[in-house]
Amino acid sequence: MYNNSFFKKILLVASVVFLYSCDKDYNEIGGDLIGENNFxxxxxxxxxxxxxxxxxAIQSNNLEVNPLGIYSNTNFGETTANFNTQLTLPALITSVSTNLFVESVVLTVPYYTDATQLKVNADGTRVYVLDSIYGPEKAKMKLSVYESGYFMRDADPVGGFQQPQKYFTDQDTDFNNLKVGNRLNNSLNKAENDEFFFDPAEHPVVATDTVTGVKTTTYTAPGMQLNLNKDYFKSRILEAVNSGKLASNDVFKNYFRGLYFKMEKSGSSAGNLAMLNFKAGKITITYKEDLASTTGGATTRVKKTIVLNMTGNTVSLLKNDYSVNGGAYDALPxxxxxxxxxxxxxxxxxxxxxxxxxxxxxxxxxxxxxxxxxxxxxxxxxxxxxxxxxxxxxxxxVNEANLVFHIDAAAMASSYEPQxxxxxxxxxxxxxxxxxxxxxxxxxxxxxxxxxxxxxxxxxxxxxxxxxxxxxxxxxxxxxxxxxxxxxxxxxxxxxxxxxxxxxxxxxxxxxxxxxxxxxxxxxxxxxxxxxxxxxxxxxxxxxxxxxxxxxx
Structure with missing residues (x-):
């Protein structure tokens, strides 16, 4: 009993000394006390x-967030940020039935919003302020989304497939040259293509009750929402199911190699640039098909969906133009x-x-x-x-050691600043x-x-x-x-x-x-x-x- 109590006391004292030492070390580097010179x-x-x-040029594949758009900086010129992504299947599809009709093909990518500036109206609708947007608000640009013909490998064959394949910022020409066919976002609504802009408005979603026929409207947060070519996806996706093209992700990623997002100027608009989490994006194909009865009854018309996620390999593709504002930086060795x-x-x-x-x-x-x-x-x-x-x-x-970097206020007067x-x-x-x-x-x-x-x-x-x-x-x-x-x-x-x-x-x-x-x-x-x-x-x-x-x- 005595020995046990003694050792407990020793352990308690040692613990106090240890915690005091840790606290002392922490306080030694406390920056708030330095300015007042209290010690x-x-x-x-x-x-x-x-x-x-x-x-x-630097490696830019599989980033957590990616830029998309056109941004002009007074010190670093103009950057056009394009993007390429593979698509993946969350659920494998081995067959579809007959008499296919595609109702819609919708591409969605969420935008970042500033939660501190969210306003809720009396009717429950919301007013959002977008975050991580650089350049004039609602600046228009030409956005074209193509099927990509560039196969993005998982592993590098030069390294004996031991290393992941690297893709770089300067490969836009490679991906642009291999884009397939016409652009997919061919809606008559120019806000989805020729006059695209990052819209802070929430999206209405109308649902109709199958029994009563009553329609209800809900809203989703702001995001890119593009209607894609229905005939194209019927041919390339739905009609390819029965041939096994969607039976595994490896086969599918080689068959349909992804999407290429291309940004261009729209008229005299300067454009702007947004940071996007494309991996939260997806394509939703909504279609109807006829299902034959297994008991010899009448054929049933059913509605189904196929979702294609943007969770495969990606690459950020950057084009820098230093002819406007970026001459001084471009001239640096x-x-x-x-x-x-x-x-x-x-x-x-x-x-x-x-x-x-x-x-x-x-x-x-x-x-x-x-x-x-x-x-x-x-x-x-x-x-x-x-x-x-x-x-x-x-x-x-040494109680504290700092490096304090002073911003060149004149150079950065009209530029967005890194946080x-x-x-x-x-x-x-x-x-x-x-x-x-x-x-x-x-x-x-x-x-x-x-x-x-x-x-x-x-x-x-x-x-x-x-x-x-x-x-x-x-x-x-x-x-x-x-x-x-x-x-x-x-x-x-x-x-x-x-x-x-x-x-x-x-x-x-x-x-x-x-x-x-x-x-x-x-x-x-x-x-x-x-x-x-x-x-x-x-x-x-x-x-x-x-x-x-x-x-x-």
Missing amino acids: DLNKQTYSVLGYNQKTG NTGNQTEGDDKFFLKGGEGSVAVLDLFDKKDLKGYDANGVLTGPNGISDELDDLRNPADGKKLL RIYLYDFKNSRPLTDYYLDVTSNSVDAKKSKAFFDGIIKKDATSKKGLTYKIRITNHIRNLINNKDSTNVKLGLVVTEDIGIIASYKVKTQNANISQAPKASVMNPLGTVLHSGKSTVAEAKRLKLEIYYTKPN
């Missing part, structure tokens, strides 16, 4: 050299000035660009041996060497320690999770335009200082569509400077211009590594 912290700033690195750095960082999503950062000044005139004795150059920045080997022998305790940027280990294409250690979440919007690691845009309260992005790298800096074998790797900075996605996608033409970039950056259609850490940048806007620290007495 008499010291602050030191260090150099950050950075340059632009374009990705060129593929790789910026790696020696002196660039004045500005041009972060662009999609087929875009990354900023590559080197922390600490490159000057290397001295070094230290294992015993802390001063030696000659050692391939490590003198600034970092001095932090690792302080003259008084007392290592500083978040992402910093990662550029050399190894993986997140930083601080990313993994941040377990903060957001139940309303998962894209705003990891708020302590940050990277979320800070806006002016009046103008609502972006001012800065801040990213905390406290643990990364602690590791560099406390572990002398830690490598001061290059860091990559990109726009991101989703902070929770950390996978990397391959660039099409790899070289010594870049081989891949974050997948979530490929998903984002926007770009931003930031001031760099070069000495030519005004002091107040210059990027620096800020370290807040205390030293033991």
